[in-house]
Amino acid sequence: MRTSKNNFFRNSPARERQSIGRRKLSDHHQLNVKSWTVIGILAILVSATAEVLPSKIIIAHRGASGYLPEHTLPGKALAHGMGADYLEQDLVLSKDGIPVVLHDIVIDTVTDVAKRFPERKRADGRYYALDFTVAELKQLQVTERFDHRTGKPVFPARFPQWQGAFQIPTFEEELQFIQGLNHTTGHNAGIYPEIKSPAWHREQGKDLSRIVLQVLGRYGYRTKTDKVFLQCFDYQEVKRLRTELGYQGRLIQLLADPKSSQAGTDFAFLLSRAGLAELAQVADGIGPSLAQVISGRNGERFTFTDLVKTAHEFKLEVHPYTIRTDDLPRGVASGEELFRACLVEAGADGVFTDQPNRGVAFLRSQTMSK
Ligand code: CA
Numbered sequence: 001m002r003t004s005k006n007n008f009f010r011n012s013p014a015r016e017r018q019s020i021g022r023r024k025l026s027d028h029h030q031l032n033v034k035s036w037t038v039i040g041i042l043a044i045l046v047s048a049t050a051e052v053l054p055s056k057i058i059i060a061h062r063g064a065s066g067y068l069p070e071h072t073l074p075g076k077a078l079a080h081g082m083g084a085d086y087l088e089q090d091l092v093l094s095k096d097g098i099p100v101v102l103h104d105i106v107i108d109t110v111t112d113v114a115k116r117f118p119e120r121k122r123a124d125g126r127y128y129a130l131d132f133t134v135a136e137l138k139q140l141q142v143t144e145r146f147d148h149r150t151g152k153p154v155f156p157a158r159f160p161q162w163q164g165a166f167q168i169p170t171f172e173e174e175l176q177f178i179q180g181l182n183h184t185t186g187h188n189a190g191i192y193p194e195i196k197s198p199a200w201h202r203e204q205g206k207d208l209s210r211i212v213l214q215v216l217g218r219y220g221y222r223t224k225t226d227k228v229f230l231q232c233f234d235y236q237e238v239k240r241l242r243t244e245l246g247y248q249g250r251l252i253q254l255l256a257d258p259k260s261s262q263a264g265t266d267f268a269f270l271l272s273r274a275g276l277a278e279l280a281q282v283a284d285g286i287g288p289s290l291a292q293v294i295s296g297r298n299g300e301r302f303t304f305t306d307l308v309k310t311a312h313e314f315k316l317e318v319h320p321y322t323i324r325t326d327d328l329p330r331g332v333a334s335g336e337e338l339f340r341a342c343l344v345e346a347g348a349d350g351v352f353t354d355q356p357n358r359g360v361a362f363l364r365s366q367t368m369s370k
Contacts (some may be wrong), residue, residue: 055349055350056343056348056349056350056363057085057086057190057319057349057350057351058083058084058085058086058350058351058353058356058359058360058363059084059085059086059087059088059192059319059350059351059352059353059356060076060079060080060082060084060086060087060088060353060356061088061321061322061352061353061354062075062088062090062103062354063075063076063078063079063087063088064076064078064079064082064084064354064355064356064357065354066155066158066324066325066326066353066354066355067158067159067355068159068166069110069142069143069144069145069159069164069166070103070110070144070145071089071090071101071102071103071110071142071168071169072142072166072167072169073167073169073173073174073177074164074166076169076174076177076178077177077181079189079356080178080181080185080187080189081185082356082357082360083187083356083357083360084189084356084359084360085189085190085350086189086190086191086192086227086229086350087178087189087190087191087192088191088192088193088194088352089101089171089174089191089192089193089194090102090103090104090193090194090196091171091193091194091195091196091208091212092104092105092129092130092196092197092201092208093129093130093201093206093208093211094129094130094132094133094134094137094170095130095131095132095133095136096133096134097206097211098134098170098171098172098211099170099171099172099208099211099212099215100129100134100137100168100169100170100171101168101169101170101171101174102129102168102196103145103196104196105128105129105130105196105197105200105201106126106127106128106129106148107127107128107129107132107137107140107168108121108126108127108148109145109146109147109148110142110143110144110145110146111140111141111142111143111168112140112141112143112162113127113132113140114127114148116139116140117132117136120132126148130201130204130206134170137168138167138168140167140168141162141165141166141167142166142167142168143161143162143163143164143166144158144159144160144161146161155326155327157326158326171193171212171215172215172219175191175215175219176219178191179219188227189227190227190228190229191221191227191228192228192229192231192252193212193216193228193230193231194230194231194232194254195208195209195212195230195231195232195234195237195241196208197234198232198234198237199234199236199237199262199263199264209232209237209240209241209245210245212230213241213245213247216228216230216249221249222248222249223248223249224248224249224250224284226249228249228250229249229250229251229252229284229285229319230247230249230250230251230252231251231252231253231254231287232251232252232253232254233253233254233255233256233265234262234264234265235253235264235265235266235270235279236264236265238251238253238279238282238283239282242282242283243282250284250285251282251283251284251285252283252284252285252286252287252317252319253270253279253283253285253286253287254286254287254321255267255270255271255286255287255288255289255292256289257289258271270286271288271292271307273310276310276311276313276314276316277314279314279316280314280315280316283316284316284317285311285316285317285318285319285349286307286311286316286317286318286319287319287320287321287352288307288318288320288321289320289321290320290321290322290323290329290338290342292305292307292320293305293307293308293318293320293342293346293348294341294342294346297331302341302345302346304341304345304346308346308347308348309347312347317349317350318346318347318348318349318350319348319349319350319351319352320342320346320348320351320352321351321352322351322352322353322354323335323338323339323342323351323352323353323354323355323358323359324353324354324355325338325353325354325355325358326354326355335353335355335358335362336358336362339351339353339358339359339362339363340362343362343363343366344366
């Protein structure tokens, strides 16, 4: 047995002693010992490499929105089946005060509301979710996002417009749906809800955050160990969620272009070192745009801002938005290049994507190849 030229451990004195003690064991047993040792080593290697990208997460942006209309339950099911770590919900209120999963406070860019309820538009010509009860919203057909002036789809190569029978889900329906899938598949996907336009909701006499927190609490999303990230662009609201409303779970401050700063949210400040230090008092992470993380290209290589590094100094997680493999920045050849740039080169902790299967495949390839 010990004459084997391929003995993996022949230079190890400890192994040598062990081997002498085992001299009488059968070849078969010895092979098993070796096999299990190798498997053990491999397991250690795999778990060690898993540590390279341990908590990196793929966030399904509005579901698997690259393949099915955004914020529909089929789109969430697909993202779940693709292995996304977190599924995103954008939340606005209905007329009867129920949170529904919609990207905008207006609903004329993803539904047939203008055809079905033509008289229900406001003075600005737009249709608002807040003017419709859930029973009415349920009558609407949801379709691939389009330009409300021209009717043309935003992404013409995506799911065909007006095809299929998609509906607006309430937040609770979606939570039940995801928790049901978690139960049946054993894949425990988290949720990533966004409070949309909280100041606008308050102007309309509604407290979106308070209602959302009640729903989250009922479904078991309360603390930092629960699989939830709550996100918002409005810094005043992020502070309010943590202080006045007493939310104990993880909070993400979304970061937009400083030019879009509004009262109470100065994105140029939040992107600065002082801003990130202050933000870290209430938030657990930031959701910057890709452009706030990747500054450009220098030949074949991406160049990066200091944002991820500085945010990490203040223990803030970084989840940039949004990788669309069917709508890449100029000069980028593949989605994988962007996943690598974000998650490996820039060191972000997760990323929003319309194609969660591509992100999941990328992370798996990293774990396997190291
Ligand atoms: Ca969002």
